[in-house]
Structures are given as C-alpha cells and as structure tokens.
Amino acid sequence: MESRVCPDCGAQMETGVILDFGHNQVRQSHWQPGTAEVATFFGIPIGGGTIKIDTKKMLPVTTYRCTGCHLLRSYAE
Numbered sequence: 001m002e003s004r005v006c007p008d009c010g011a012q013m014e015t016g017v018i019l020d021f022g023h024n025q026v027r028q029s030h031w032q033p034g035t036a037e038v039a040t041f042f043g044i045p046i047g048g049g050t051i052k053i054d055t056k057k058m059l060p061v062t063t064y065r066c067t068g069c070h071l072l073r074s075y076a077e
C-alpha cells in the first residue's frame with residue numbers, strides 16, 4: 001500500500017486497522033452499504049444484537065493515522 005499524506009497538516013500517515021473485539025476473537029473492521037440492522041431469525045433478534053452482514057458486499061477497512069496531528073482517515077479498499 002502506498003504511503004499517504006495527511007489532508008489537514010501534510011505529515012505522513014501510518015497504515016493501521018481498527019480492531020473489533022468479539023467473543024474470544026479480535027477482527028479487522030469492515031464496511032458494508034446501508035444502515036445497521038439487527039439480525040433476526042423468524043423475527044426474533046439473535047446473538048444479543050448482532051448486526052446483519054452481507055459477506056458479498058463487506059469490505060475490510062484500512063485506517064491511516066497522521067504522525068503529525070493524529071487524524072484518523074479510513075478507506076474500504
């Protein structure tokens with residue numbers, strides 16, 4: 001991945017990921033189109049408020065952190 005420059009202060013941006021903590025696992029954040037809808041099974045919410053996912057449309061999110069002003073900027077590439 002090429003290096004990026006901060007749009008606010010012009011310093012170099014460092015590549016990173018936002019971590020999602022689940023049950024006994026840590027994953028990279030993903031983006032998907034639409035709003036967050038709670039997943040249901042025959043109309044009953046499942047998994048304690050788990051959000052509906054579309055694995056064909058979800059994209060891993062890469063987040064860059066500015067080494068100067070600490071701005072975070074995310075891309076779903």
Ligand SMILES: [Zn+2]
Nearest residue numbers: 006009066069
């Ligand atoms: Zn900056």
